[in-house]
Amino acid sequence: METKQSFSTSEVAKYCHVTADTIRKWAEAGRIRVFKTPGGHRRIRREDLLKFLQENEIPIHEDLGTSDVKILIVDDEKAVVSVIRRFLERSQTGFEIEVAMDGFDAGHLVATFKPDIVFLDLRLPGMDGFEVTRRIKSDPQHAGTKIIAMTGYYEGEVAQRVVELGALLCLQKPFTPDDLRRALAKAGVEIH
Numbered sequence: 001m002e003t004k005q006s007f008s009t010s011e012v013a014k015y016c017h018v019t020a021d022t023i024r025k026w027a028e029a030g031r032i033r034v035f036k037t038p039g040g041h042r043r044i045r046r047e048d049l050l051k052f053l054q055e056n057e058i059p060i061h062e063d064l065g066t067s068d069v070k071i072l073i074v075d076d077e078k079a080v081v082s083v084i085r086r087f088l089e090r091s092q093t094g095f096e097i098e099v100a101m102d103g104f105d106a107g108h109l110v111a112t113f114k115p116d117i118v119f120l121d122l123r124l125p126g127m128d129g130f131e132v133t134r135r136i137k138s139d140p141q142h143a144g145t146k147i148i149a150m151t152g153y154y155e156g157e158v159a160q161r162v163v164e165l166g167a168l169l170c171l172q173k174p175f176t177p178d179d180l181r182r183a184l185a186k187a188g189v190e191i192h
Contacts, residue, residue, distance in 0.1 A: 006043040009034075015049065015061050047188075068094035069189055072115035074106040074132065075099075075150065076124055080173065084119055087180050091191045103127025107135060110142055117187050122151040122162060122170075130162060137166030146187040150175070 007015075009023040012032070016023065024042065027034040033048040044052075046064075053060050073084050081099050088095045098113045100106040103124045110118065118136070122129035129149055136142045149162040152173040159170035168187055171179055181191050 005046050006035075007046070007049060009042050009044070012044050012049055015053065015064065016058055068096040069117065070096045070113060070115040071098075072106065072109050072113060072118045073097065073099045074101075074103070074118060074124065074129070075121040076101045077121070080121070080150070084180065087177055093189065093191055101125075103129070103132045106132050110136055110145065114142075115145060117146045117148060117184070117189065119148050119150060120167070122149055122158065123153065130165060133162055133165045133167050148183045148187065 008020075009027070010020045013020040013023045023032065023044075026032045027042055027044075032044060032052045034042045034044050036042055050060065050064065052058075053064075071088060073081050075081050075084075085097055085099070088097060098109050098115065100109050103126050106118070106120070106124075107127070109115070120129045120132060124132070129151075133147050133149065136145055136147060143166075147162075147167040149159075149167040149170040150173055151158060151170060154170070154172035162170050169183060171183055184191055
């Protein structure tokens with residue numbers, strides 16, 4: 001089932017236990033982030049609603065669920081996989097994690113696991129990370145998947161090439177927890 005990504009002021013009002021008019025006033029006062037549809041209707045993004053509920057200590061209704069962010073780690077170096085997995089598991093953000101050791105497994109898991117974010121090594125046995133990136137981004141079903149490329153052989157043109165293929169950015173190995181935090185923030189995921 002597809003998770004609903006935006007809500008009307010009336011829907012948000014029910015989750016906040018107030019009237020739709022109160023939500024409109026909060027929006028006008030800048031207390032809750034809204035966007036307007038081309039027709040002029042206010043909508044609240046799912047992540048903005050969840051953040052608002054948490055900040056104001058309003059119980060999160062089970063309908064909203066705090067679905068985990070799906071992350072696929074693709075690297076043939078077990079130490080790198082371990083570092084990323086440990087970093088993700090220590091955070092309070094919910095993650096569902098899968099691992100692939102080569103480009104072919106990555107392709108299979110992208111199709112079946114449907115990750116939100118892929119940490120992708122560029123030097124893989126079989127199909128390299130450039131080709132994996134190209135295939136993910138050329139498939140309309142997975143074009144929204146965010147790719148964080150990684151390489152130990154970092155050169156400007158390598159990073160530029162993978163970004164041109166559709167990766168969000170390219171991390172240089174070895175990386176720090178702050179590097180991972182910044183990369184995830186760029187992918188729209190805040191680590192707590």
